[in-house]
Amino acid sequence: MTPAGADRPAAPRPRVRPDLDGLPLFRGRAAEGGMIGLDCNESPFAPPVAVSDAISAAAGELNRYPDNAAVDLTARLAERYGVSPANLTLGAGSVGLCVQLIQIACAAGDEVIIPWRSFEVYPAIARTAGAVVRRIPLTPEHTLDLPAMAAAISDRTRLVFVCSPNNPTGSAVSRAEVERFLAVVPSDVLVVLDEAYAEFTTGDADPLDGFGLVRDRLRQGRTNVVALRTFSKAYGLAGLRVGYCLSAVPVAELLGRVAVPYAVATLAQRAAVAALDCEEEVRGRCRHLVGERERVRAALLDAGWDVPVSGANFLWLPIGSAAESFAAHCRGRRILVKAFPGEGVRVTVGADAENDALLAAAGQFAQVGAVDVVRSAPLG
Ligand SMILES: Cc1ncc(COP(=O)(O)O)c(C=O)c1O
CATH class of the missing domain: 3.90.1150.10 (Aspartate Aminotransferase, domain 1)
Incomplete structure (x- = not known):
């Protein structure tokens, strides 16, 4: 159907942000x-049968809003990773959390450093916040160039995405490489370890376990690194949109402030809990x-x-x-x-x-x- 008004002469558009004009449109998959x-x-x-059953069982409660704090799922994840629930934030997919992380770190003119080529959504969400994106090319072997990323950090840098395994090249960084990188990153620059595919990493002698690394750093009082995981990939729940972030408590509190209320639906919360039972x-x-x-x-x-x-x-x-x-x-x-x-x-x-x-x-x-x-x- 033709969109309403498409047949009329063009009227001036509302006062929207002109800097969004060149923003790439994320199309995703058309059915x-x-x-x-x-x-x-x-x-x-x-999804495993137990997950489908949990979804069916929750269907009768859909007249109610979800648990905004996702208490059950957060508690299960806290137990799973040996952290406090206060260190965890749930989001509408880990991409929802990427958006929130940019929101809490960046205002117009601040810099975000990303490896490139990497997850195509990073530049768009950074630019939506008015941030300037600095893309650091991958090495000729298609891996993240962490030394070059560290060298690109300036006084304006607020956030660095480290995507491992990297989408789309699949390359994973080791814990030692990330430790070397973090040793030279200023302690007030937020580093996001995006581990959407962590469960598929094998064979590396020293694989990055971003959740373990962030947990260790939190115990040492170091607060600038966060890690993201998702139920979309290994758990096969891409259609439900649940991701989670491990961070210091002040970061988690800020993520809560910028969250879209009730972003993680009831069915998504119940399914994720059931999925953890099927590990x-x-x-x-x-x-x-x-x-x-x-x-x-x-x-x-x-x-x-x-x-x-x-x-x-x-x-x-x-x-x-x-x-x-x-x-x-x-x-x-x-x-x-x-x-x-x-x-x-x-x-x-x-x-x-x-x-x-x-x-x-x-x-x-x-x-x-x-x-x-x-x-x-x-x-x-
Ligand atoms: C590197 C990376 N991070 C995050 C996401 C977002 O996943 P989701 O929002 O489904 O959790 C994706 C999805 O493809 C991805 O490739």
């Missing part, structure tokens, strides 16, 4: 039936996806693709100028992947048969002559 969705880093598994099942699913990730990566490497090591539930194909044509090729085979034009393609690890379909599509792409493009494309 498309019959496609294999390997473009949004979702879990291919439906073994969730871990088993993660192990399976990690196995699939390694199977897909090995097959692609065998076929001549460049595929960096990933600690997440997706793989990065740095195919440069071939990104859009590969995504179009996959779409033609009813597979959705995420293209970053001129840089590469991010492919989510799906169910086994979906991964087979992706491998077949990649094989066909190579056969039509594109493998040369794949091999010779500039990195990143």
Whole structure:
């Protein structure tokens, strides 16, 4: 349907902020039936039965507002991570918490440092707050350049995002690297360890456990680092929107002040509690996806693709100028992947048969002559 008023001559718009004009629009996934969705880093598994049961049981209470403090879920997470409930903040997905963190740290003209390429939402939410975004390029190996990020900190810097594993490249930083980085970051600059994919990290001798690191620092009275996790990825509850943040109490209090009231819905709170009861099942699913990730990566490497090591539930194909044509090729085979034009393609690890379909599509792409493009494309 045509939007109301679209057929009239343009009227002056209300006095909105002109600096938002160039802001990129986050489109997310448009519902498309019959496609294999390997473009949004979702879990291919439906929620455990106990989670669906908890959602059904809570449905009769939807005439009431949610528990704004999410007391039960917060207590369960506090127990799970060995922290006080006062150190935890729940949000409408961890992206909701990213927005709140920017809100509490930044006013117009303040700087936010992000690795780039990284989670595409960071620049938009920083710019919405009027902040200036400084993008620090990844290394040629597609990993975060923490020394360069530290060197970019200025008097105007208020917040630094450290995304590990990094979306879309999958690279994870080690605890030692983060410790070295934090040693040179001023103690009043907020550092956000975004660990949306932490549960899929394996094989690293010294993996970053941001929650453990923040907990240790809080015990030493060091308050400028926070960590974010989510129920969207490993727990497979992307449709419910629950994320959580571990921080010092004063930071948590500020996050509460800028929160949208009742942002975490009743169904989301109950489902998340039930999901914590199914942690073994969730871990088993993660192990399976990690196995699939390694199977897909090995097959692609065998076929001549460049595929960096990933600690997440997706793989990065740095195919440069071939990104859009590969995504179009996959779409033609009813597979959705995420293209970053001129840089590469991010492919989510799906169910086994979906991964087979992706491998077949990649094989066909190579056969039509594109493998040369794949091999010779500039990195990143
Ligand atoms: C790095 C990173 N952080 C945060 C999020 C947000 O996840 P959610 O809001 O679903 O918790 C995503 C989602 O894709 C992500 O890739």
